[in-house]
Amino acid sequence: xxxxxxxxxxxxxxxxxxxxxxxxxxxxxxxxxxxxxxxxxxxxxxxxxxxxxxxxxxxxxxxxxxxxxxxxxxxxxxxxxxxxxxxxxxxxxxxxxxxxxxxxxxxxxxxxxxxxxxxxxxxxxxxxxxxxxxxxxxxxxxxxxxxxxxxxxxxxxxxxxxxxxxxxxxxxxxxxxxxxxxxxxxxxxxxxxxxxxxxxxxxxxxxxxxxxxxxxxxxxxxxxxxxxxxxxxxxxxxxxxxxxxxxxxxxxxxxxxxxxxxxxxxxxxxxxxxxxxxxxxxxxxxxxxxxxxxxxxxxxxxxxxxxxxxxxxxx
Amino acid sequence: xxxxxxxxxxxxxxxxxxxxxxxxxxxxxxxxxxxxxxxxxxxxxxxxxxxxxxxxxxxxxxxxxxxxxxxxxxxxxxxxxxxxxxxxxxxxxxxxxxxxxxxxxxxxxxxxxxxxxxxxxxxxxxxxxxxxxxxxxxxxxxxxxxxxxxxxxxxxxxxxxxxxxxxxxxxxxxxxxxxxxxxxxxxxxxxxxxxxxxxxxxxxxxxxxxxxxxxxxxxxxxxxxxxxxxxxxxxxxxxxxxxx
Numbered sequence: 001x002x003x004x005x006x007x008x009x010x011x012x013x014x015x016x017x018x019x020x021x022x023x024x025x026x027x028x029x030x031x032x033x034x035x036x037x038x039x040x041x042x043x044x045x046x047x048x049x050x051x052x053x054x055x056x057x058x059x060x061x062x063x064x065x066x067x068x069x070x071x072x073x074x075x076x077x078x079x080x081x082x083x084x085x086x087x088x089x090x091x092x093x094x095x096x097x098x099x100x101x102x103x104x105x106x107x108x109x110x111x112x113x114x115x116x117x118x119x120x121x122x123x124x125x126x127x128x129x130x131x132x133x134x135x136x137x138x139x140x141x142x143x144x145x146x147x148x149x150x151x152x153x154x155x156x157x158x159x160x161x162x163x164x165x166x167x168x169x170x171x172x173x174x175x176x177x178x179x180x181x182x183x184x185x186x187x188x189x190x191x192x193x194x195x196x197x198x199x200x201x202x203x204x205x206x207x208x209x210x211x212x213x214x215x216x217x218x219x220x221x222x223x224x225x226x227x228x229x230x231x232x233x234x235x236x237x238x239x240x241x242x243x244x245x246x247x248x249x250x251x252x253x254x255x256x257x258x259x260x261x262x263x264x265x266x267x268x269x270x271x272x273x274x275x276x277x278x279x280x281x282x283x284x285x286x287x288x289x290x291x292x293x294x295x296x297x298x299x300x301x302x303x304x305x306x307x308x309x310x311x312x313x314x315x
Numbered sequence: 316x317x318x319x320x321x322x323x324x325x326x327x328x329x330x331x332x333x334x335x336x337x338x339x340x341x342x343x344x345x346x347x348x349x350x351x352x353x354x355x356x357x358x359x360x361x362x363x364x365x366x367x368x369x370x371x372x373x374x375x376x377x378x379x380x381x382x383x384x385x386x387x388x389x390x391x392x393x394x395x396x397x398x399x400x401x402x403x404x405x406x407x408x409x410x411x412x413x414x415x416x417x418x419x420x421x422x423x424x425x426x427x428x429x430x431x432x433x434x435x436x437x438x439x440x441x442x443x444x445x446x447x448x449x450x451x452x453x454x455x456x457x458x459x460x461x462x463x464x465x466x467x468x469x470x471x472x473x474x475x476x477x478x479x480x481x482x483x484x485x486x487x488x489x490x491x492x493x494x495x496x497x498x499x500x501x502x503x504x505x506x507x508x509x510x511x512x513x514x515x516x517x518x519x520x521x522x523x524x525x526x527x528x529x530x531x532x533x534x535x536x537x538x539x540x541x542x543x544x545x546x547x548x549x550x551x552x553x554x555x556x557x558x559x
Contacts, residue, residue, distance in 0.1 A: 170420050170428060177417045180406030187366050188473060189392035189421030 016153055020146040028145045030262055032217060035152035036210045038254035040231070041238040042159045043206040048236065049244030050163075050172065051199045052179030053103065056232050057114035058207050060121050063226035064090040065208025066215035067125065070137040073216070075130055084212045091208035095201035103196040106182070118227040125223045136222030139215060148217045155213065156251065159206045164247050175199050179245070241283050243292025252291055285310060317380075319344045319508050320365065320396075320477050325374035327360050334360045336532045337374070342477065347499065347509045349523030349540065351516070353553060356529040358512045359401060362479045365510075366398040367391040378477070395423040397475030399466035401482045401512075405454035412450045414465060415440050415472045422473025440472045444498055460491050467498060478502060480511045484518055492518050520544070528552065 020028050040062060047055045068087020072078040078086075102113050126134040166172035174195045177185035186192050215221050235254075242253020260279060264272040286306045287294045298305040318341035327335040335357040342348050350358050363369040365376055367388035376383050383391055397418075406414050415437035420426050427433040441447045444464040449457060457465060463483050470478055480499065484492045496518055503509055513519040519526070519540075526543040528536040530552040536543045543549055 168430060170430070170433075173413075173417055173420055173430070176409065177406055180408055181404050183368065184400070184404035184406065185417070186388040187368065187392055187398055188418050188469065189389050189423075189426065190417075191389045 013157065017150065020149050025145065028149050030258070032145065032149050032152050034255050034258035035149070035156050036214055037234065037238060037258055038251045039152070039156050039159050039210040040207055040235040041242070041250035041254040042156070042163060043203045043210070044232075044235045044239050045163065045203075045244060045246075045250045046166070046175075046206075047199050047203040049239055049246070049250070050166065050179060051175045051196060053196065053200075054111045054236065055114050055200070055203070056111055056229070056236075057098065057102075057117040058203060058235060059228055059232035060094065060117045061091045061204035061207035062211035062214075062231060063118070063121060063125075063223075063228075064094055064204075065211030066221050066226045067131055067137075068208065069212040069215045070132075070139055070221045071130055073139055074132075074137045080212075080216055083216075084209060087208045087212045088205050091204035092201045095204040096197055099197040099200040100193070103193070103200060115229070118229045118232065121227045122223045125227070132222075134223055136220060139219045139221070141219045142216065145217075148213060151213050152210075155206070155209050160247065160251065162202070162206075167247060171195065171198070176245070237280055241280070241290055243290030246290070246292040249290050249292040256291075317344075318342060319379065320510075321375075321377040322361070322365070323375040323377060325361070325364055325371045325376065327357075327364060327369060328372045334532050335364070335371075335529075338529070338532075338534050339374075340527055340534065340537065342508050342510060344476075344508055345503060345506050347503050347511060347522055347524050349519040349526045350510060350512045350529065351514075351519060351526060352529035355531075357532040358529055359481055360532075361529070362398055362481050362510070362512065365391075365477075366396055366479060389421075392422060392473060392475075393425060395474070395476035396479070397422070397470035397473040397477070398479035399463075399470050399481055399483055401485070403462040403466050405457075405462060405465055405469075407453070407455035409454055410450065411441065411446060411452050411454055411457065411465060412437055414454050415468045418469040418472030419474075423475060426473065437468075437472050440468045443471065443501070444468045445494065459486050463487065463495070464498075467495075471502065475507060477508045477510065480509060480513075482512055482514065484513055484515050496522050516544075 019031055023031070040058065043061070044055065044058050047053050047058070065087035068090050069080060069083035072083030072086045073080060098117065102110065105113050125131045131137065166175070174185065174190045177188070177190055178192055178195060182192055211226070238254040238257050239250040240253070241257055242251065243249025261272070261276055264275045268275060286309055288309060294305065301308065320342040323339050325335055325338050326333070338361065350361060352358055360369065364371050367386060371384060378391070378394055378396065383394065406417065412434065416433045419433035419436040419440070420430070427436060438447070438450065441450060444467050446461065446464050446468060449461060454465060467483060484495050487495065492515060499509055499511065499522060511519060511522060523540050525538065526540045527534065528543060528549050535552060536546045536549045
């Protein structure tokens with residue numbers, strides 16, 4: 001990486017880390033939400049962006065992470081950290097059990113198969129006594145937004161470093177090869193099943209950690225909010241808007257779209273959803289490969305970049 | 316000499332259709348074996364069975380005295396079996412160099428572990444096939460002949476012991492065909508055994524040590540190229556029966 005970019009990233013990180021000391025309470029809360037969404041978008045980036053499998057099952061990882069923390073803290077009176085570990089274990093077990101059969105499916109079929117997972121998990125958890133059935137669980141409150149903010153930022157940093165390491169590793173190249181041409185990758189010696197399941201699990205680990213932090217912060221958890229499919233849609237939109245299969249794209253996508261969404265819902269309350277939809281549609285039409293691609297190629301091509309995208313996708 | 320690769324009584328059925336019926340042959344170390352036959356004769360099926368893209372319905376594939384029937388494709392690649400595809404299978408969004416680097420990163424015995432050395436080796440392979448001026452191009456920006464060479468470079472980067480070439484000359488002009496023949500000879504000079512499927516008879520005649528002819532999924536001839544092409548059974552398969 002160029003030293004100038006490295007400096008910019010470090011400066012941004014310092015600025016973000018210092019936010020609880022100069023920002024308002026509202027801004028900190030917005031920050032926690034946006035950072036956790038960025039972690040989710042990055043988690044999705046591993047399986048969806050790099051491996052090319054558009055997962056709608058990532059909200060299940062998030063939910064399992066939430067329940068891991070909640071069950072450990074409420075039912076077993078264990079500390080938060082162990083709860084996080086428990087959530088990660090649940091997510092990895094789920095990724096392996098579900099991943100092995102489901103990752104055999106390709107394209108739309110994979111997406112549809114994972115689409116059902118959140119609904120299934122809601123139904124299952126609603127009947128598990130340990131998880132508080134459909135009433136949910138109330139966690140011991142910890143009123144320290146500054147801590148939650150820094151935890152979220154730390155998690156996002158670790159997630160992003162992992163993805164950066166991925167793009168410089170044999171494993172990462174194997175994932176990209178699978179995305180680009182799975183059969184071609186297999187005959188060149190890539191253990192496609194192992195790689196896909198590992199990517200799915202890795203994506204699950206970070207999503208589960210995000211869920212765990214969120215549960216402890218919100219202090220309340222029920223099946224519907226834990227396994228929420230719209231959250232999955234959000235992370236996909238954010239990752240794709242920013243640039244799937246890039247190291248920083250999903251972060252930029254998550255933070256900028258969170259800000260737009262927040263601004264709209266406070267300024268034009270009644271039709272904010274509509275505006276948000278328009279932003280998404282415009283983004284998909286004008287820059288289907290995300291902000292990262294816009295920055296890379298759009299700078300050279302100017303306005304022609306948008307015209308080119310419209311033409312190329314026959315819209 | 317002990318054969319490197321042996322196909323024993325291989326049969327492959329697709330639902331009711333028998334694509335390959337009881338075909339046996341061997342490939343010696345450093346040998347170039349030509350595989351010819353009319354369209355639909357089962358040539359690509361042979362390569363698919365050896366590379367692991369398909370499993371045989373009956374029979375055995377033996378590589379270095381080991382039966383590899385049940386091994387998935389990636390394990391066979393790690394044993395040292397490399398292939399090209401008739402319908403080229405590049406990684407379209409990646410650069411030419413990255414395409415080949417993936418072969419070097421994986422391939423035989425797991426390939427190079429380090430990205431830098433894999434890139435270095437990929438560069439050598441691209442030089443070997445004459446694509447070194449296109450290193451930074453995206454794979455899907457290459458034309459037909461370029462893609463054929465890319466397929467070869469990708470397979471070579473795996474450092475295979477056997478290279479299976481599925482119509483690497485189709486659609487090329489005379490000059491380009493001569494260049495590919497030259498490349499394949501150089502591959503063999505490195506001690507790699509080559510199985511070549513080709514429609515261009517002239518090219519395969521000059522290239523092969525031995526020829527194998529398939530027709531309707533069955534082996535109808537095998538031997539020295541000249542002798543095989545004069546075999547009446549082979550002529551009949553290609554041109555039909557002479558009316559008396």
